[in-house]
Amino acid sequence: MFSIPRLDRKGSVSVIGALVLPLLIGMSGLVAEFGNGVLAKTQDQRVADLAAFAGAVAYNASASTTTMNSAIDNVAVLNGLPAADVTAALVTSPSGDGNKSVQVTVNTSVPLLISRVIDSNVSLPVKSVAYAEIKANAPGCIIALNASGSGITLSGSSAVTADQCAVNSNSTVTVPCSSSITTESATYDSASAPSQPCNGIQPPSGKSLSIKKALTADPLAGSSAVATATARLSTVAALTSPGAPSVTGGTAINFALTAGSTASQASADGCSAALSGSTWTVTCPSGGTYHFGSITDGGSVTVKFNTAGSAATTYDFSGPIAVSSSSNFTFGPGLYNIAQGVTVTSSSNVTFGAGTFNIGRGANACTDGGTYSLCVASSTSLTFGGPSVFDISAGIYTGSSATVTLGAGSTNSFDVGASSNGNALSTFSSSKTVFADATGGSSVFQLVGAVNAGSSSCVTFGNAAEHDINGPIVTNASSVTTLGSGVYTVHGYLDLEASSGGGGCGTTAGQAGTGVTFVTDGANTPTSGSCASLAICVLSSSGDSLVAPTTGATAGIAVIGPVSSGNTAGASFGASSNGTFSGIFYMPNGAVTVDSSASLSSGANACLELIGAQITLQSSSTVSSTCIGSSSTSSSVVLVQ
Numbered sequence: 001m002f003s004i005p006r007l008d009r010k011g012s013v014s015v016i017g018a019l020v021l022p023l024l025i026g027m028s029g030l031v032a033e034f035g036n037g038v039l040a041k042t043q044d045q046r047v048a049d050l051a052a053f054a055g056a057v058a059y060n061a062s063a064s065t066t067t068m069n070s071a072i073d074n075v076a077v078l079n080g081l082p083a084a085d086v087t088a089a090l091v092t093s094p095s096g097d098g099n100k101s102v103q104v105t106v107n108t109s110v111p112l113l114i115s116r117v118i119d120s121n122v123s124l125p126v127k128s129v130a131y132a133e134i135k136a137n138a139p140g141c142i143i144a145l146n147a148s149g150s151g152i153t154l155s156g157s158s159a160v161t162a163d164q165c166a167v168n169s170n171s172t173v174t175v176p177c178s179s180s181i182t183t184e185s186a187t188y189d190s191a192s193a194p195s196q197p198c199n200g201i202q203p204p205s206g207k208s209l210s211i212k213k214a215l216t217a218d219p220l221a222g223s224s225a226v227a228t229a230t231a232r233l234s235t236v237a238a239l240t241s242p243g244a245p246s247v248t249g250g251t252a253i254n255f256a257l258t259a260g261s262t263a264s265q266a267s268a269d270g271c272s273a274a275l276s277g278s279t280w281t282v283t284c285p286s287g288g289t290y291h292f293g294s295i296t297d298g299g300s301v302t303v304k305f306n307t308a309g310s311a312a313t314t315y316d317f318s319g320p321i322a323v324s325s326s327s328n329f330t331f332g333p334g335l336y337n338i339a340q341g342v343t344v345t346s347s348s349n350v351t352f353g354a355g356t357f358n359i360g361r362g363a364n365a366c367t368d369g370g371t372y373s374l375c376v377a378s379s380t381s382l383t384f385g386g387p388s389v390f391d392i393s394a395g396i397y398t399g400s401s402a403t404v405t406l407g408a409g410s411t412n413s414f415d416v417g418a419s420s421n422g423n424a425l426s427t428f429s430s431s432k433t434v435f436a437d438a439t440g441g442s443s444v445f446q447l448v449g450a451v452n453a454g455s456s457s458c459v460t461f462g463n464a465a466e467h468d469i470n471g472p473i474v475t476n477a478s479s480v481t482t483l484g485s486g487v488y489t490v491h492g493y494l495d496l497e498a499s500s501g502g503g504g505c506g507t508t509a510g511q512a513g514t515g516v517t518f519v520t521d522g523a524n525t526p527t528s529g530s531c532a533s534l535a536i537c538v539l540s541s542s543g544d545s546l547v548a549p550t551t552g553a554t555a556g557i558a559v560i561g562p563v564s565s566g567n568t569a570g571a572s573f574g575a576s577s578n579g580t581f582s583g584i585f586y587m588p589n590g591a592v593t594v595d596s597s598a599s600l601s602s603g604a605n606a607c608l609e610l611i612g613a614q615i616t617l618q619s620s621s622t623v624s625s626t627c628i629g630s631s632s633t634s635s636s637v638v639l640v641q
Contacts, residue, residue, distance in 0.1 A: 001636075003320060006221070006494050010389055012082075017525065019158070019160070020465070021268075023500075025417035026491060027178055027399045027560040032351060033148065033557065034238050035322045036364055040108060040110050040126045040436065041128060042125050044106040044108055044127075044128035044635070045106075045128040045130065046078045046079075047075065047076065047086070047105045047106050047128070047214065048077070048086075048104045048105070048128045048130035049130045049639055050075050051071075051072040051075040051086060051104045051106075051130070052072075052088075052101075052102050052103070052104040052130040052131060052132035052639065053089070053130075053132045053216055053637060053639055054071040054072060054074070054075050055068040055071050055075075055088055055102040055104065055132065056068075056071070056102040056132035056133070056134050056637040057071070057637050058071035058098075059090065059102060059134065059635055060134050060468060060480045062460050064206075065090060065266040065596065068090070068102060068595065069088055069140045070090065070137070071357075072086060072088045072102075072104060073086070076106075076495070079186070080601055081106065082495075085106060085107055085108055086104060086105070086106050086107075086109070086424040086502040087104070087105045087106075087107075088102060088104050088503070088577070089102075089103045089362060090102060090103075090105065091103045091410065092132040092516075093131060093132075093134075093640055094131055094640060094641050095133055095238070095640045095641075097371075098304070099133050099134055099208065099210060099334035099453045100133070100134045101131045101133040101134060101640060102131070102132045102134070102144060103129065103130070103131050104129070104130050105127065105128070105129050105398060106127070106128045106129075106333055106627070107127050108125075109123040109124060109125050109126060109127050109128070109300075110123060110124040110126060110216065111123050111124075117266070120531050124332070125309075125341065129641075130245065130637070130639065130641065131639070131640050131641040132637055132638070132639050132641045133384075133637070133638050133639075134208075134637055135357040136168075138611065139165055139166060139370060140165060140166040140167070140168035140216055140219070140489075140609075141162050141164075141165035141166065141167070141185075141231055141319075141607075141608065141609045141610065141625040141627060142160055142162050142166075142167045142168070142183075142609075142623065142625060143168045143169075143216055143218075143219070143304040143609075143610070143611045143612075144168070144169040144170060144171060144590075144613065144614045144615045145170055145216070145218055145591060145612070145613055146170060146171060146172065146587055146613035146614050147170045147171055147173050147189065149591065149613055149614035150171060150174075150453050150614045150616065151169035151170070151171030151173055151174070151178060151190065151614055151615075152167060152169045152170040152172075152173045152174070152177065152181075152516065152614070152615050152616075153173075153615070153617070154171075154174060154175050154179035154180075154181070154200070154613070154616075154617045155179065155616075155617065155618055155619050156178050156179065156273040156285055156619040156620070157177065157178050157446065157619055158179045158617035158618065158619060158620060158622065159179065159180045159181070159182070159185070159617075159618045159621075159622045159623075159624075160182070160592075160617065160622075160623045160624070161182045161203040161623070161624035161625070162181070162624070162625050163181065163182060163183070163184075163626065164184075164438075164536045164625075164626065164627060165183070165184075165609075165625060165627065166183060166185035166187065167181055167183045167184065167185070167186045167187075167201075167562075168186070168187045168214075168216035169186075169187065169188050169189065169190075169216075170189045170192050170215060170216055171188070171261070171614065172188060172190045172194070172195065173186060173187065173188045173190065173194035173195070173196075173201070174194070174195045174203055175194060175195065175196040175200035176195075176197065176198075176200070177200070178198070178200075179204070180200045180202065181200060181201045181202065181211075182202055182203070182204055182627075183201070183204075184207075184208065184209060184210065185210045185211075186201050186202050186210070186211045186568050187211075187212055187214040187216060188211075188364075188490065189213060189214060189216070192397075192542050193211070193213075193575070200601060201377055202402065203505050205526055207579050214502045218611070219399040219611070220509070220584070220586055220611070221588075222322045225553050225555075225557065226368040226556050226557070226560055226563065226586070228553060229487065229489070229519045229553070229554055229557075229560055230490070230519065230521070230560060230563050231315060232466070232489045232491060232519070232521060233491055233519065233521045233522040234486075235468070235479070235489075236446075236468045236469065236470050236491045236633035237470060237487045237491040237521075237523070238434060239394050239446055239470045240394050240417070241394065241417020241418050241448045241449070242358075242392070242415045242416075242417050242446060242529050243393060244339060244358075244361060244393045244394075245293070245316075245337035245338065245339055245359070245360055245361075246339070246359025247317060247318045247339040248447075249291050249293075249318060249522050250269060250291035250292040250293040250316065250317065250318050250319075251268040251269050251275075251292065251293050252264055252265065252267050252292070252293030252294045252295075252296070252319060252351055252442045253265040253269070253292060253293070253294075253295055253296075253357060253528070254296045254297065255273075255280050255295075255296070255297040255298065255301050255303050255327075256297070256301070257278060257298060257300075257301060259274075259275045262275070262280065262485065262491070263275075265574045266282055267292055269291060269292050270285075270288065270290050270291075271283060271284035271290060271306065271501045272284075272285065272596060275517070278300065278301055278302055279302040279303075279304065280301065280302070280303045281304045282303065282304065282305045282306055282499045283306060283308075283430045283557075284306045284309060284313065284315075286309050286310040286313055287310060287311065287312045287313055288313060288314070289313075290313070290314065290315055290317070291316045291317065291597065292315065292316065292317045292318070292319075292323065293317070293318050293319045294319025294320050294321070294340070295317065295319070295320070295322065295323075296319070296322050296324070297323060297324050297327050297329075299324040299325050299326055299327060299427070300326045300343065301324075301327045301328075301330070302327070302328045302329075303327070303329045303330070304330050304452075305330065305331045305332065305335075306331070306332040307330050307332045307353070308330070308332060309332035309333065309354075309612070310332075310333065310335060311333040311334055311335075311354065311355060312334070313332070313333075313334040313335070313336055314335040314337070315331075315335065315336050315337070315339045317336070317337065317338045317340070318339050318340075318341060319339065319340050319457075320338070320339075320341050320343055320362055321338055321341075321342045321343070322342075322343045322345075323342075323344045323345065323348045323349065323350050324341065324348055325345050325346050325348060326346075326347045326348060327348045327349075328349045328350075329348075329349075329350045330347065330350075330351045330456075331350075331351065331352045331353060331361055332353045332377065333352075333353030333355045333385070334353070335355055335356045335358075336352070336355060336356070336359070337358045337359045338357070338358070338359045338360065338390050339360045340360055340361070340362055340363055341359055341360060341361055341362030341363075341372065341373045341374065341375065341384065341394070342362075342373070342374050343362055343364065343375045343376075344375070344376045344377060344380045344381075344382050344402075345377045345380065346378055346379055346380060347379050347380060347441060348380045349380065349381045349382075349383075350380075350381070350382045350383070350385075350386075351382075351385070352384045352385060353385045354386050354387060354388050354407075354408070355384075355385075355389075356386055356388065356389040356391075357384065357389070357390050358389060359373040359374065359390075359392050360373060360394065361373055361393055361394035361395070361419075361420070361547045364373055365420075366397040366399070367399065367428075368397065368421065368423075368426055368427075368428075369421060370395070370421035370422075370423060370426070371394060371419060371420040371421045372373060372394050372395045372396060372397040372419045372420075372423075372426075373392045373393055373394040373395060373396065373417075373419075374392060374395075374396045374397065374404065375397045376396075376397060376398050376399055376402045376404050377399045377402065378399040378400040378402055378428075378604060379399075379400070379402060380400050380402045380403075381402065381403040381404070381405075382397070382402075382403070382404045382405070382602075383403075383404075383405040384405065384407055385407050385408055386406075386408035386409045386412050386436050386438075386517055386536045387407060387408065387409040387410070387411040387412050387440070388406070388408075388412055388436075389412070390406060390407070390412070390413065390414050390415065390416065391415045392414075392416045393417045394415065394417055394418065394419050394420070395417060395418055395419035395423050395424050395426065395449055396424070396425050396426070397419070397427075397430060397435065398425075398427040398431040398432070398433045399428050400424070400428045400431060400455070401429070401430045401431060401636045402428075402431045402432075403431065403432045403433075403434075403638065404431075404432070404434070404450050405434045405436075406433075406434065406435050406436060407435070407436035407437075407438070407462075408436050409436060410436075410437040410438075410439045410440065410441075410463070411437075411438070411439065411440030411443055412435075412436045412437060412438050412444045412462070413438055413440070413442065413444050413445075414435060414438055414444065414445045414446065414447070414514070415444060415446055416447045416448065416449075417448045417449065418447070418448050418449030418450075418471070419449065420632050422449050422469060422471070423449050423450050423452050424435065424447035424448055424449030424450060424451060424469070424623075425447065425449075425450075425451045425452065425459070426450075426451075426452045426454070427452070427453050427454050427457040427458075427459060427479075428454040428455075428457060429454060429456045429457060430456050430459045431454070431456050431457045431458065432442065432457070432458045432459075432460075432505070433457070433458070433459045433460070434460040435460065435463045435484075436458075436461040436464050437462035437464065438460075438462060438463070438464040439464060439465065439485065443464065443466075444464075444466075445461075445462075445464040445466065445467045446467075446468040446469070446470070447469045447470065447471065448469070448470045448471065449470070449477075450471040450472050450473075450474060450492070450551070451469060451472070451473045451474065452474050452476075453474065453475040453476060453478045453479040453481060454476050454479065455477045455478055455479060456478040457476075457480075458479070458480045458481075458505035459479070459480070459481045460474075460481075460482040460484070460560070461481070461482070461483055461484050461586045462484040462533075463484035463485045463486055463515075464484060464486045464595075465486050465487070466486060466487050466489065467484075467487065467488040467489065468489050469488065469489065469490045469491070469492070470491045470492070470530070471490075471491065471492050472490070472492035472493045472494070472495060472524070473490060473492070473493075473495070473496070474495040474497075474498060475492050475495070475496050475511060476497055480505040480510065480511075480512075480571075481511040482505075482511075482512060482513065483511060483512065483513025483516050484513065484516075484575075485513070485514060485515030485516060485549065486516065486517075487514070487516075487517045487519060487554055488496065488518045488519065489490070489519045489520075490518065490519065490520040490585065491520075491521055491522055491523050492520065492521075492522075493522050493523070493524070493525045493526070493531070493534065493535050493536070493537070494518065494520055494535070494536045495526070495531050495536075495537045495539070496510075496536075496537065496538045496539065496544055497510055497538075497539035497574075508546065510544045510578075511544045511545070512546070513545075514546040514547040515547065515548075515549045515550070516546050516547065516548070516558070517549060517557050517558060517559070517560065517583075518546070518558070518559045518560070519554075519559075519560045520535050520536065520559075520560070520561060520562070521535075521562050521564070521567065522534075522535025522561065522562040522567055522569030522590070525569050526586065529574065530572075530574065531572070533569055533570075533591060534569060534570055534571065534572050535561050535562055535569035535570065535571060535587070536559065536569075536570075536571035536572070536587075537571070537572050537574070538572065538573045538574060538577045538579055538598075539574040539577060544577075544578070544579045544580070545578070545579075545580040545581075545603070546559070546581050546582070547582040547583065547606070548581075548583025548584065555587065555609075556584060556641060557580045557583055557584045558581050558582065558583030558584060559571075559574070559581065559583075559584070559586060559587075560586050561586060561587035561588070561589075561590050562589055562590060563588055564586075564588070564589070565589055567589060568589050568590055568591075568613065569590050569591075569592070570587060570590030570591040570592060570593065570612070571585075571590060571591075571592045572586050572592075572593045572594075573593070573594045573595060573599075573621075574595050574597040574598060575595045575596050575598060576597045576598060577594075577595070577599075577600075578598070578599050578601075579599070579600045580601055580603040580606075581600070581602065581608050582601070582602055582603060582606035582607055582608065583607065583608070583609070584609045584611065585600075585608065585609065585610050585611065586611050587611065587612040587613065588611065588612075588613065589613050590613055591612060591613050591614045591615075592597070592610065592612035592613075592614070592615045592616070593616045593618070594600075594615075594616070594617045594618065594621040594622075594623055594630070595618045595621060596618045596619045596620055596621060597617050597619075597620045597621060598618075598621045598622075599621065599622045599623070599624075600621075600623045600624075600625040601623070601625070602624065602625050602626050602627060606626065606627070607625065607626065607627030608624070608625040608627070609624075609625065609627070610623060610625065
């Protein structure tokens with residue numbers, strides 16, 4: 001019987017192992033080194049994204065590719081890559097919206113070690129690309145909200161400049177030849193694209209332009225600041241004039257240049273009066289209450305009325321204090337109840353110490369035909385020290401070349417009613433009227449009646465958190481109104497007119513204030529004339545300047561016009577007027593018109609955001625803004641790929 005010998009296969013296994021092992025090692029290396037490549041790809045993509053975004057921000061701010069490349073190189077170095085590994089280019093965005101984008105490509109390599117067993121390559125190339133788009137549709141700073149209106153309309157040689165923000169219309173945009181709009185982004189929301197036969201819409205130098213159809217939302221719709229500010233209008237509209245003090249009895253005193261009768265009259269009222277030359281000195285014991293009739297004089301007399309008295313003294317006058325020509329009166333501090341007003345005639349001067357002043361209406365008309373609580377005739381002065389509290393039932397009249405100063409210090413309080421012809425304040429040529437600050441905890445500033453600043457007159461309103469005015473504000477040619485900080489809530493309209501000069505105010509004509517917000521409901525607008533149906537009317541060569549508050553509830557808002565949809569009273573800047581507003585000028589339901597050769601701007605290093613139902617520029621007029629609007633997003637640069 002034969003046996004078959006067993007085969008020895010050890011050599012075969014060794015041969016197969018020798019052949020397969022390098023393949024197994026190579027495959028394991030590929031897996032490991034592919035993982036390294038994926039990790040490197042992720043790291044490079046992060047660098048590409050950061051570099052593209054930084055480069056786009058730099059280019060957006062500078063319009064310089066040199067600055068762009070420098071920012072990109074810095075990001076590369078900070079992340080451990082040589083600048084040579086990172087390349088950049090300014091290209092059209094892959095999003096397809098026509099905007100520019102910064103393309104960054106990062107090229108690196110991963111060394112191959114184990115997998116070189118089966119391949120001759122020594123490294124694995126890794127490439128990452130990112131795009132950061134520079135959005136041309138910047139937030140709006142010139143906005144026409146009304147879809148059924150005329151949108152934004154320019155005529156011959158007018159211009160809108162909005163270098164850093166958008167021009168938005170919810171209707172049409174019309175830019176005829178010789179007119180221009182300079183902006184990075186213009187939107188419209190009508191059936192027709194903007195009418196610009198001579199390509200009047202152009203981007204700023206070094207920028208690109210985007211024009212597209214889009215609806216622009218009202219950036220202040222739902223604003224709590226606007227809602228709170230306009231809610232106060234109903235409170236202001238309900239304000240009434242303070243009542244006149246009720247004073248009876250007392251003996252009238254006439255300060256003549258003969259001693260007998262005057263001294264006895266003062267004595268009947270509990271005071272003494274002594275005459276020296278042409279000067280009367282009246283002394284009343286401090287701390288008492290004294291009742292007088294009227295106070296008059298014979299002219300060219302000086303009266304020192306208890307000037308050393310204390311603030312705790314009360315003076316009741318059942319008649320007027322009427323100072324005649326060329327006389328000088330000085331009253332000490334105290335509480336004054338003057339039933340029939342204070343009248344100061346030509347070339348006289350009257351001064352009161354600090355105190356509380358309750359003053360009724362005078363019996364005699366001032367030269368404008370109205371009866372007032374304070375009637376200060378031409379070339380005279382009336383000065384109240386302070387801090388003081390004023391309850392003036394029937395308005396203030398400041399005649400030509402006269403001066404009225406109401407209070408001093410910061411904690412004054414004003415409650416001023418209307419004269420017989422409706423004025424809370426009426427001023428005339430070359431006069432000066434000054435209201436001191438009303439910033440104390442219990443201070444108020446409220447005027448019931450019109451503010452009528454006459455030609456070449458000067459009016460100063462002090463600082464107050466709230467200036468409540470139940471009536472229109474009308475300023476005439478060459479007048480100057482200096483506005484203390486705070487909110488001015490006006491139940492009425494603003495008729496602002498001024499030309500060059502400014503009278504004797506020591507400044508250019510116009511209305512000016514810093515930290516100011518105007519809120520108006522446009523009530524009782526004129527029915528005729530150039531300001532007919534307008535809530536805000538800026539006329540002639542006025543140089544009005546308002547700077548919005550930087551803090552507080554109305555921070556950033558300069559003007560709030562009528563917000564009721566039923567009130568379409570608008571704003572007009574008349575021929576050759578110059579309005580400078582830093583902040584938001586908000587007329588959501590009213591048309592804004594800038595007449596021939598007029599200008600509306602933000603001024604140097606300031607900001608104007610003009611929002612109206614529609615915006616119209618007449619021949620040779622200009623509107624310019626140097627800021628980004630309130631509807632801005634956090635950035636105008638977006639990674640798109």
